[in-house]
Amino acid sequence: MMYLRCHVGRELFSVCHFRSHVFYSTATKLSPVDEPTSAKRTEFVDYLINTLGFSKESAISSSSKVRRLNTTRNCDSAVRILKNCGFDNAQIKDIVAWVPKVLLYRANETLEPKIKVFLELGLSRPDLIGLLKRNPSLFELGLHSRIIPTIDYLRIVLGTDEKVVETINRSRWLFSTSVALKMFSDNVTLLQSYGFSNEQIGKFVHRNAMHFTQPPDWLTGKLNWIEGKVGVSRDSNEFFRCFHAIASSSITGMEKKMEVYKSFGFSDTELSSLFKNQPYCFALSEDTIRNKLSFFMNELGYTPSYLVTCPSLFSLSLEKRVKPRNKVLEILKERMLVESKSLITLVNYPELRFQDFLRRFEDKIPSLYETYISSMR
Incomplete structure (x- = not known):
């Protein structure tokens, strides 16, 4: 006997009867x-x-x-x-x-x-x-009052059993209480009210399942902050990527991080562009942001407008990636062995490719590789 009834073909808007039934049912x-x-x-x-x-x-x-x-x-x-x-x-x-x-x-x-x-x-x-x-x-939990209806609802939202399984595994509290499941459903309804398509909602829920048992006010605050404060349109391809990057941060924490960027001269427009290009920049701690900006701007002389075009710099380890490769670049420039290579190019090389790059200079600087390795320690 199969216990799961597949309702993949239903629309998301047809779940009202399910919600009134499952969220207030009693467990076995x-x-x-x-x-x-x-x-x-x-x-x-x-x-x-x-x-x-x-x-x-x-x-x-x-x-x-x-x-x-x-x-x-x-x-x-x-x-x-x-x-x-x-x-x-x-x-x-x-x-x-x-x-x-x-x-x-x-x-x-x-x-x-x-x-x-x-x-x-x-x-x-x-x-x-x-x-x-x-x-x-x-x-x-009741088999027919909670478990099966919950799975069927997730099928409606997500579309496939594989995604349902992944979502169950990612969402810690989904089966913990009927309140948690109601919040999940209310958040889906909230996304509908924002005008997102069923396909967009399915992808969003699948990627951010662990956050969907938060109260809808929490989700509303995040969505409004991304669109209103940072200026990322809900119609843009970057919107959900931006949410994922800051989902674990509080709005107050995000405001403090923005102030750190502004203290280094970033304008609102530059912050918006940076956030769109690399949302991870705002997932960093305040101290990490401050340390990276201090190195990039005070030591290397980079400007905010330049950093906006090189967002990958913020996603790389300063001590294990950026500074060691910058040291190598400085040595090569002092010896006038490179002219066109920039730091942003070298830090984006995968490790093996960067080591291949170093081997080109073994004859002229035998100690270059050792210098690079020691600088990462």
Whole structure:
């Protein structure tokens, strides 16, 4: 039986019924149990040691994660289901160590159907273990009220199972609470209101999945800052690339970074151009920006207008790439062995190509390569 119903052909705007159903549904509950007796907990600890190979210490630790424990009758069935689903002994032990309650679920009615949904979707077994570690209550979610509708919704937004799997793996909190999933959906709706196409939204969500469980106000602030403050149009190809570069920074932090650039003479227009050409420039820390600008402008004499045309300089290590190669260039110019080569050209050479470049001067400067290597230390 296939548990996943594919709705790839639906439009994003047809998910209202899904949202009202899934975001407020209740999770599947375990059968009511009494407070654990010491005998049953001892029995559970012994099971972990004798059947799954836990040490006594790790068995006691894992057992303590189960608040109520009045039966161990499902343990053998749960282990059997896990093995039937392709998990080896080491993987089963890993799962139980993190989520010992998995041994207490009804194997055929709760555990097996939910495992199969994720495996049939395309999650690998290590992926599923990672998902369980991030969301220990995953198998307590309703299969038809939360898990399948969530996957179907992601299919609508993203278009392919492969992208759904990648998004699930990237989004830490997607299955953690119904609130997180509602935020995800609200953010998709927000992007629609900004006029982005379904294809653009799918690509944006796929690349930035980890940020989509943030409140919509957070996303609104970022989008408005990129367009209003820096002047990158939402219609430009660079818009989403710019978002990705600054997604982990606060607006206050971004303002402080802009002030650092301005203190070195960058105009608003030059900052906008720099941001479009190399958004990574604004992902750097304030100290890193200050150090790089100090070297480029105070020591090398570069101007803001020149740096805007050479944005790759900001993405390269100052100590391990730029300064060592600049030292080589200075030596070659002092010996009048190069005239046309510029620093921006040399720093963009891959390492092997740059070493080939150095070999041209072995006869005239035998120590050049050693000088270059030592300057990187």
